[in-house]
Amino acid sequence: MNILITGIAGFIGNTLAKELSKNDSYNIIGIDNFNEYYNPEFKEENIKGLKIKLYRYDIRDFDKLKEIFKENKIDKIIHLASMVGVRSSIDNPFVYEEVNIKGTLNLLELAKDFNCKSLFLAQAQVSMATAKQRLLMKNWMLIQFLRMV
Numbered sequence: 001m002n003i004l005i006t007g008i009a010g011f012i013g014n015t016l017a018k019e020l021s022k023n024d025s026y027n028i029i030g031i032d033n034f035n036e037y038y039n040p041e042f043k044e045e046n047i048k049g050l051k052i053k054l055y056r057y058d059i060r061d062f063d064k065l066k067e068i069f070k071e072n073k074i075d076k077i078i079h080l081a082s083m084v085g086v087r088s089s090i091d092n093p094f095v096y097e098e099v100n101i102k103g104t105l106n107l108l109e110l111a112k113d114f115n116c117k118s119l120f121l122a123q124a125q126v127s128m129a130t131a132k133q134r135l136l137m138k139n140w141m142l143i144q145f146l147r148m149v
């Protein structure tokens, strides 16, 4: 089964990819644009050694995304690429709109065009959370994704 993970180099994406790669029947295809919302070196580190096919693309670019769907038969999409952070969304609302809304719409359209019937989306903003709460949230999300795939 081919699983496309967007935002694969991020906090949740890379952990999920590591877990899923333990199952030989899954081929993981990843997209990330390694943006500078936080240090991209952390993201490079996150994906080191992962058995994935990586596309350094931006989900806002419909034509680039389409290439991925042409090259691979995508069975499931786990959509984690997004702009996060409440404060920064107030300063740069249009970037958030483009990535979180247009980027998601691009994926939905391509899922429809290429007959991919399953797309999991995780977009939420947690404005007040301690490190422990964030870790709990991350683990809870990972468990939900692993159950769904």
Ligand SMILES: NC(=O)c1ccc[n+]([C@@H]2O[C@H](COP(=O)([O-])OP(=O)(O)OC[C@H]3O[C@@H](n4cnc5c(N)ncnc54)[C@H](O)[C@@H]3O)[C@@H](O)[C@H]2O)c1
Binding pocket: 006, 007, 008, 009, 010, 011, 012, 013, 031, 032, 033, 034, 035, 043, 057, 058, 059, 060, 079, 080, 081, 082, 083, 084, 099, 103, 122, 123, 124, 125, 126, 134, 135, 137, 138
């Ligand atoms: N971490 C949490 O506790 C938590 C809680 C609730 C919801 N979520 C949601 O889960 C998703 C992933 O969260 P995370 O903590 O892994 O975030 P993250 O910022 O670590 O990862 C997001 C990844 O998406 C990539 N990305 C951003 N814009 C992109 C674009 N235009 N094209 C391609 N890639 C792009 C970034 O480079 C980054 O690697 C987000 O939608 C977030 O809102 C996270």
